Amino acid sequence: xxxxxxxxxxxxxxxxxxxxxxxxxxxxxxxxxxxxxxxxxxxxxxxxxxxxxxxxxxxxxxxxxxxxxxxxxxxxxxxxxxxxxxxxxxxxxxxxxxxxxxxxxxxxxxxxxxxxxxxxxxxxxxxxxxxxxxxxxxxxxxxxxxxxxxxxxxxxxxxxxxxxxxxxxxxxxxxxxxxxxxxxxxxxxxxxxxxxxxxxxxxxxxxxxxxxxxxxxxxxxxxxxxxxxxxxxx
Numbered sequence: 001x002x003x004x005x006x007x008x009x010x011x012x013x014x015x016x017x018x019x020x021x022x023x024x025x026x027x028x029x030x031x032x033x034x035x036x037x038x039x040x041x042x043x044x045x046x047x048x049x050x051x052x053x054x055x056x057x058x059x060x061x062x063x064x065x066x067x068x069x070x071x072x073x074x075x076x077x078x079x080x081x082x083x084x085x086x087x088x089x090x091x092x093x094x095x096x097x098x099x100x101x102x103x104x105x106x107x108x109x110x111x112x113x114x115x116x117x118x119x120x121x122x123x124x125x126x127x128x129x130x131x132x133x134x135x136x137x138x139x140x141x142x143x144x145x146x147x148x149x150x151x152x153x154x155x156x157x158x159x160x161x162x163x164x165x166x167x168x169x170x171x172x173x174x175x176x177x178x179x180x181x182x183x184x185x186x187x188x189x190x191x192x193x194x195x196x197x198x199x200x201x202x203x204x205x206x207x208x209x210x211x212x213x214x215x216x217x218x219x220x221x222x223x224x225x226x227x228x229x230x231x232x233x234x
Contacts, residue, residue, distance in 0.1 A: 002223045006045040006119065008146040009036070010138075010156040013053035013080055015213045022054050028213075029084055033091040035219040036124060040093060044223065045119040047149055048126045049142040050084060052076025070134035077138060078103060081128035094123040100132030115149050125149075139194035147204045154201070154208040155222055156193075161212030162230035163192050179231045182208070192232075201234060208232040 011032065018025030036046055055076035056069075064072075078099060085095040096118040098110040107128060108114065118125050130141035146154050160168060161176070163185075168174040182202040185192050192198075192210065201208060211222045211229030222229065 002039065002042060002044050002225070004044055004152050004223060006047070006149070006151050007039075007223060008047045008049065008142060008149070008151040008154045009219065010142045010154055011048065011050045011084075011213070012158050013051040013055065013076065015157060015159050016050070016080065016084070017054040024054070024083060026087075029087045030091065032084070032213075032219065033088045033093065035217060036088065037091050037093055038220050039223055040122060040124060045122075046124050047115070047119075047145065047151060048081070048084070048124060049138060049145060050077055050080040050126070050128070051138045052080060055079065067134040070136075073138075074101075074129045074132070077130060077141075078107065078128040081126040082106060085124075085126050088124055094118075094121065095126060096123050097126040097128055099127075099129035101129055103129075110145075112148055119149075137194040137197065139197035140200070143193075143197040143200045143206065146206055147200065151206070154206060155219070156208055156210045157213035157219060157222075158210060159213065161214075161228065162210055163190065163232070177230050179233065182232050182234045185232065205234045207234050 016024050016029060018028050039046055052073045056072050081097050085097055088095050097107040098115060099107040100110050115125050127145040130136060130138055131144055142154060163177045164174040166174045182198055185198045186202060209222060209227060209229055209231055212218060
């Protein structure tokens with residue numbers, strides 16, 4: 001099914017909520033679980049980072065101190081990972097949730113060795129809590145963890161099916177990029193992913209594929225080569 005041995009799947013929080021715009025669309029979460037199971041059953045090791053936008057968007061919280069807003073955002077990603085990991089379990093997948101800070105018995109503290117242990121046990125490993133520090137987005141968290149665990153590629157499933165030269169929701173004539181270099185995102189400050197995350201990926205040769213989550217078997221198709229999004233090379 002795939003030539004990849006280990007990937008990182010980035011899911012936006014908004015994508016989990018579908019048309020509801022908040023919380024969860026159970027059907028979407030189950031679909032994601034079924035697709036990831038196909039990948040795991042085919043021998044692909046899957047790490048997952050989930051954003052927290054279906055619960056909280058700190059950038060919209062002007063009355064709250066930035067560090068506190070980011071702390072809430074980190075906890076939102078933990079809640080998302082706990083929920084989605086349980087959906088995965090109902091579909092027959094083993095899971096583990098790792099965080100950069102202690103969350104009682106809900107998660108385990110991240111280490112590369114522990115992540116590798118779970119990957120070798122065919123578990124899907126969720127990396128929640130971002131970097132554990134304010135002023136870093138979930139994009140930075142996914143870039144950092146992908147590099148640390150030596151993933152071969154980041155697959156970013158979004159509500160929009162790739163990178164465009166302008167916002168396709170505003171401009172009907174927006175043009176999608178089929179392929180581009182990470183340096184272009186940095187140089188042009190396209191805002192596709194956080195600038196710091198793009199620089200980190202560029203410097204550490206971590207490629208990324210951005211595609212739309214919507215559609216049948218979108219994740220499986222992207223990983224197995226039937227890719228229709230934007231391929232960001234390094």
